Amino acid sequence: MTTTAHVRPNYILIWVYLFVLTVIEVGAAFLSHIPKQWLILILVFLAIWKALLVALYFMHLKFEPWRLRVIFLVPLPLAFILVVTTMMEKP
Amino acid sequence: MTHATHTADLMRPPFPAEPGAGVYSNKLGMWVFLASDVMFFTALIGSYIILRFGMTEPWSAPGAVLNVPLTAFNTFLLICSSVSMVKAYAAIADGKKYFLRPVPGKILRDGGLKFWLLVTIICGAMFVGVQVFEYIKLFGHGFTPAGYREGSTLAEHALADPVKYGAATGAMYGSTFFTMTGFHGFHVTCGVISMLYLYFTKVLPEKYSAQDYRGIEVIGLYWHFVDLVWIILFTIVYLI
Numbered sequence: 001m002t003t004t005a006h007v008r009p010n011y012i013l014i015w016v017y018l019f020v021l022t023v024i025e026v027g028a029a030f031l032s033h034i035p036k037q038w039l040i041l042i043l044v045f046l047a048i049w050k051a052l053l054v055a056l057y058f059m060h061l062k063f064e065p066w067r068l069r070v071i072f073l074v075p076l077p078l079a080f081i082l083v084v085t086t087m088m089e090k091p
Numbered sequence: 092m093t094h095a096t097h098t099a100d101l102m103r104p105p106f107p108a109e110p111g112a113g114v115y116s117n118k119l120g121m122w123v124f125l126a127s128d129v130m131f132f133t134a135l136i137g138s139y140i141i142l143r144f145g146m147t148e149p150w151s152a153p154g155a156v157l158n159v160p161l162t163a164f165n166t167f168l169l170i171c172s173s174v175s176m177v178k179a180y181a182a183i184a185d186g187k188k189y190f191l192r193p194v195p196g197k198i199l200r201d202g203g204l205k206f207w208l209l210v211t212i213i214c215g216a217m218f219v220g221v222q223v224f225e226y227i228k229l230f231g232h233g234f235t236p237a238g239y240r241e242g243s244t245l246a247e248h249a250l251a252d253p254v255k256y257g258a259a260t261g262a263m264y265g266s267t268f269f270t271m272t273g274f275h276g277f278h279v280t281c282g283v284i285s286m287l288y289l290y291f292t293k294v295l296p297e298k299y300s301a302q303d304y305r306g307i308e309v310i311g312l313y314w315h316f317v318d319l320v321w322i323i324l325f326t327i328v329y330l331i
Contacts, residue, residue: 008181015174019167026163029153029330040331047326051319058177058315065113071122072129079133086141 009057021050106305121309125316128278132320135274136327139267143260151257151264156234156245158225159329165221166325169279172214173318179207180311186301204307208286208294211314215283222276226269236269238262268328275324278317285310 025046028039056062061069106115114122143150153159182204189203202210229235233243238261240246249256257264289306293299299307 011174011177011181015170018170018173022163022166022170025326025330026159030159043326043330047323050322054173054315054319054322058173058318059312067112068114068119068122071112071119071126075126075129075133079130079137082130082133083137083140086137087145 009062011057014053014057017053018050021046106303115305117305117309118312121312125312128316128320132274132323135271136323139271139327142263142267146260146263148259149254149257150260152255153330155248155255155257156229156232156264157268157329158228161221161225162325162329165218165225166321168214168218168221169318169321172211172218173315175207175210175214176311176314178202179204179211180304180307182207183299183304183307184301188297188299204299205290205294208290208307212283212286212290215279215286215314219276219280219283222272222279234265234268236265238265271324271328275317275320278320282310282314282317285313 025043028034028042028046032039034042055072061072108114112119182202187201187203188205190205190209191200191202194201233240233245239249239256239258245256249258249261253259289310293306
């Protein structure tokens with residue numbers, strides 16, 4: 001059987017990033033004295049960073065054609081509109 | 092990380108692409124499904140945000156009711172399973188159908204598709220197991236989808252410290268928590284069952300090759316998406 005070694009992203013490095021970011025998240029949430037509003041912003045930022053790493057490198061979105069990326073990106077503004085408009089609704 | 096353009100060329104699989112989208116139909120179908128699943132989880136997470144921040148009464152403090160160290164470990168398990176899944180994909184794309192193979196001059200053996208997919212299945216099953224264990228413990232302490240059960244330990248704690256335990260919002264907390272984590276757990280369970288099916292019907296009989304590994308790529312996309320959703324859920328539900 002012949003095997004061909006392809007060049008790919010360093011998946012183990014991405015795993016280390018994800019692990020370190022998770023440790024920072026838990027540490028920031030429980031060990032720090034950051035004001036609540038700032039803490040929420042930091043935690044959401046870290047979560048989005050981790051989610052992007054998974055989408056770009058594990059799901060290979062970074063290497064896919066733009067037409068495919070659009071399929072994944074299209075629901076995001078719709079999701080934003082869904083949340084914001086519901087929040088703006090008067091009781 | 093390697094050079095993106097070089098990587099992109101080498102990663103293009105040898106499958107017939109559908110005109111228009113530029114990818115094969117199974118993969119396109121999975122991406123369309125994932126796009127719809129984005130909306131599904133947005134509805135759940137959006138509802139949670141609106142309900143939680145619309146409340147005038149305090150919500151339970153992070154870690155007061157939920158076991159964060161246990162869930163952090165579970166998050167780690169799911170991240171590990173995502174890495175093993177992508178390693179399974181890389182292995183079969185390189186034609187490595189085997190389980191483990193010795194590498195001359197190295198102590199560690201080289202893992203093939205059979206090894207990495209099995210690791211993914213085990214990590215996924217462990218994630219579900221830990222979640223079931225967490226649910227049993229929470230029910231035992233009195234945290235249910237209807238809130239804090241009367242006469243339970245948690246109900247007593249909530250009476251003693253209503254701000255920390257969010258006594259007034261317990262029912263909303265319970266219903267949103269179990270709905271979001273329950274639906275995610277259902278997704279993980281479906282993923283584990285699908286991978287088990289693939290493992291016994293396609294991977295062990297060596298039906299995948301470097302020329303055709305579409306099933307692995309498609310189930311991999313689903314699995315990474317489940318991991319991605321959990322990353323968001325873990326932050327919003329457990330840490331904030």
